[in-house]
Amino acid sequence: MIKILFSLIIAAAGQAYAFDLPATDFSAVKTIVMDAPAVPVVPVAKPASQHVWMSVTNNPAFKEAQASDWANRIEARVRGNGTDRYDVNLRTDAGYTWGSITKYGSSYNFFGSGMNLYMSGGNGSHFINGNFMENGKSYFVSVNLSGMDAFSGNAYGNGLNLFISRGSINGWFEEERLPKKAIAAIASFILALQIEAAPAK
Numbered sequence: 727m728i729k730i731l732f733s734l735i736i737a738a739a740g741q742a743y744a745f746d747l748p749a750t751d752f753s754a755v756k757t758i759v760m761d762a763p764a765v766p767v768v769p770v771a772k773p774a775s776q777h778v779w780m781s782v783t784n785n786p787a788f789k790e791a792q793a794s795d796w797a798n799r800i801e802a803r804v805r806g807n808g809t810d811r812y813d814v815n816l817r818t819d820a821g822y823t824w825g826s827i828t829k830y831g832s833s834y835n836f837f838g839s840g841m842n843l844y845m846s847g848g849n850g851s852h853f854i855n856g857n858f859m860e861n862g863k864s865y866f867v868s869v870n871l872s873g874m875d876a877f878s879g880n881a882y883g884n885g886l887n888l889f890i891s892r893g894s895i896n897g898w899f900e901e902e903r904l905p906k907k908a909i910a911a912i913a914s915f916i917l918a919l920q921i922e923a924a925p926a927k
Contacts, residue, residue: 774900774901774902775885775898775899775900776798776898776899776900776901777896777897777898778795778798778800778888778895778896778897778898778899778909779795779797779894779895779896780793780794780795780800780802780894780895780896780913781793781794781795781893781894782891782892782893782894782895782917782920784892784920784921784924786921786924786925788805788806789805789806789921790803790804790805790806790921791803791804791917791918791920791921791924792804792917793895793910793913793916793917798819798906799817799818799819799906800817800818800906800909800910800913801816801817801818801910802814802815802816802817802910802911802913802914802917803815803816804827804914804917804918804921806921807826810828810829810830811826811827811828811829812826812827812828812914812918812921813826814826814827814836814838814911814914816907816910816911816914817910818905818906818907818910819906820860820861820905820906820907823838823839823840823841823907823910823911824838824839825837825838825839825841826838827914827915827918829918832846832847832848833845833846834846834915834918836856836911836914836915840858840859840860841856841858841859841907841911842856842857842858843855843856843857843858843867843911843915844856845871845915847871850872850873850874850875850879851870851871851872851873851874852870852871852874852915852919853868853869853870853871854867854868854869854870854871854881854912854915855867855868855869858907858908858911860905860907865903865904865905865908866884867884867904867908867911867912868883868884869881869882869883869884869886869912870882870883871890871915871916871919874890874919876920876923876924877890877891877892877920877923878890878891878892879916881895881897881912881916884900884903884904885899885900885902885903885904886898886899886900886903886904886909886912887899888912890916892920895913895916
């Protein structure tokens with residue numbers, strides 16, 4: 727009897743405290759989209775091209791040649807020293823560089839003062855590559871010489887575009903990619919080819 731009475735009290739209390747939760751209409755809830763702040767686009771500055779005009783002189787009697795741009799302080803001097811060897815003197819606003827170019831068959835190697843460059847090819851087309859150090863920074867050189875006849879042609883690559891003739895080497899270069907020291911070294915290879923092409927007097 728007591729159990730039945732207790733059950734009736736619990737049932738009555740449950741009904742007294744029961745209530746219905748209102749149904750939520752989720753269709754009325756709008757999604758809030760936070761727009762991300764626009765990231766400003768910073769334009770990438772293109773490396774500045776620098777003009778170069780090197781005056782070229784050849785002295786076949788002494789197997790020597792020189793290319794100079796006095797305004798930019800870029801100078802290369804090459805002189806034959808025996809068979810298949812050239813002494814090289816480079817000058818830029820960074821100072822002097824001494825080295826030598828040695829010919830092995832149809833290949834040439836420039837070595838000296840932190841520079842180690844190679845030139846290979848033939849029949850008017852050559853490829854210059856290698857590396858060198860300047861002010862603690864390493865640079866890689868990859869330049870093509872094309873259309874080279876006895877004295878003229880074109881050098882291009884690595885932000886470089888030079889026009890070559892008997893009397894001048896001129897064009898543009900990006901100093902961030904190829905410093906003046908590299909331009910002088912490339913000119914020394916060109917001068918070595920011109921010395922070989924010049925008839926001895």
